[in-house]
Amino acid sequence: MKAVIFIIDGLGDRPNKEGNTPLKEANTPTMDKIAKEGICGIMNAVDIGVRPGSDTSHLAILGYNPYEVYTGRGPFEACGVGIDVKEGDIAFRCNFATVDENFVVLDRRAGRIKETEELARELDGLEIDGVKVIFKQSGGYRAALVLRGDGLSDKITDADPKKEGRKVKMIEPLDDSEEAKRTAEILNKLLKIAYEKLNNHPINEERRKKGLPVANMILPRGAGKVPYVQKFEERYGLKGACIAGTGLIKGIAKMAGLDLIEVEGATGTPETNFMGKAKALVEALKEYDFILINVKGADEAGHDGDYETKKIVIEKIDEMLKYFIENVDKDEVYLVLTGDHSTPIEEKDHSADPIPIVIWGRSVRTDDVEKFDEFSTYKGGLGWIKGKYIMPILMDLMGLANKYGA
Template structure:
């Protein structure tokens, strides 16, 4: 038996008036997922433990079977594992986004955050900009590390886990009240603006109508993580496919294989087909039992507030990834089970994460059923099935029987 999780990050949403009061998942054309739902089962799952912030960190830990209340030590330390940073027990890791701030105001505190991802800036351009920040601001106690696209890392030696605001939670808002209370972190963010605002890359980006990456934004502070081995925990040899350092870091921390796919970039134009083929290959050629395929695009489109692009991301996921995986595994001939779900909602109306239950779809290539369900939030709610603790969902996937 082979096992697949396809995780459409932030895919769940709330009804949208311009879509006829349907969610993007309801509105999108998803014949493959709807077929799997009609032959499998759907339901709702609570991936964010009560009282914890809704994020891809806690939610993906849940889906992989790691109870966030036990294993979560912060988002950035997981990303540090992916980047290859050897954290000391006294280190604090912080996410360092390259963001777009408004530029017409006279002081830093009065600026507004326009874009948490600087127009999904390329890793190549971001690396140049981060290096400019590094040359001016890096000290013995504060080290910068390049990640992917707008997502980078700051290691604070002998630091503390301070409360920091996620940039996508305050889009369009004046930043003054959301800046770090820690004086050094606050000052570094302000200085990063002075370093980046007139950098040649940003001047060129503005000429091209692109959002400049004109400030660092620190958030997600945490300590060195300690995850148990996925294989020892589940008796399944697992692999991870994702463009995002967070997911790759979870894989490194849990001793899963990390598969790098050329052209996988975490955006709407990611290499869906390459990810799908890599998933099929690791199961059918490399002898792995389990693969986790993470696609960031629906979440990014939710943060952008783009209804059209979020619908398109879901349709791409269906046609260009899930269909290819199903056809590849069907051709291989061994029985398999596939679990499809979001980690959390990223509603267009708020442009950030929320904690509502999300719909799951569980398909078994051998034990097929016949239903009238389609895969969306409304039908999953109507099914009456609810998994109250997200970290228990993977046990159902491996149970080889219907819930």
């Protein structure tokens, strides 16, 4: 038996005035078929009432305790884009952003700029006060930053103000250590250098001519040291792989020892290569026992408050799932279909609202749920579960769980 955990990033939502969500209103015949043939429920990846990040959610869903292994988003982001993070490095997740001359953030994602590789090279390899700067683009407006040198700390605040119309935050130490003070000073210097190097870069000059937001600032956040993460195969005895378009999810997978399957055009955006990922998933099951697949576009639309795009992305994912169930043997593969968190249109951010979940495959106890959405699956046989239960349930279904007791 094999298993797939299919994560629709940011899937869940809250009802609008008409009582609808993008998922409820979307045309999803395949998701509904899976719900009818599977066992349904709702899930909070980390815990009830906790607004999780995509990183902590995925760790929990894979069976790792995020409260033990999560030090910050940065190490996973850096690992995922291919930076060879070393012991003592401090890693950050970054956005390219648009700011005015007073460092007021006008667009936290610089108009979702795509052409950032050349901009990233302007910062990569810099040295500030004896500390090396490693900077790499990780897909569109996203990037990863690593500081390498002596006397550094991850006990510092973020630069990201989280909302437009606010100034880039001065980075401050979170404790009284000299290492934290030094790291904050270096990062504040880097932000000024970034503005000087990027503001009048030819790519940004061209964007100004077109009336597009420029990428003239970086917003580091999620500082952390590289954690120890037990290898997935060692933990479960399953040879695993991951299909994802974003550096963060790739980084989590790499740290867990999952092989990365690259798909051309997999961008982590609403314009990703949906069917390319579906075909790669089916093909990967010939070699691997376990696949984690993440499709990001619905989350992007949620953060943008774009109801229609989120609905369209969900419908495209339904087509992916149609290809999947038509090309696998239900008697040989278990599918967990769910999200990692809710990203409500009204919030434009993650929330603690639970997410629909269904488990589909041989000998699964079905229930009377007939539609896959936030208002239907809660009636299913799984009830309300946490992400940490997914892998134990799969291991039991696959006949690989150890008996507890005599």
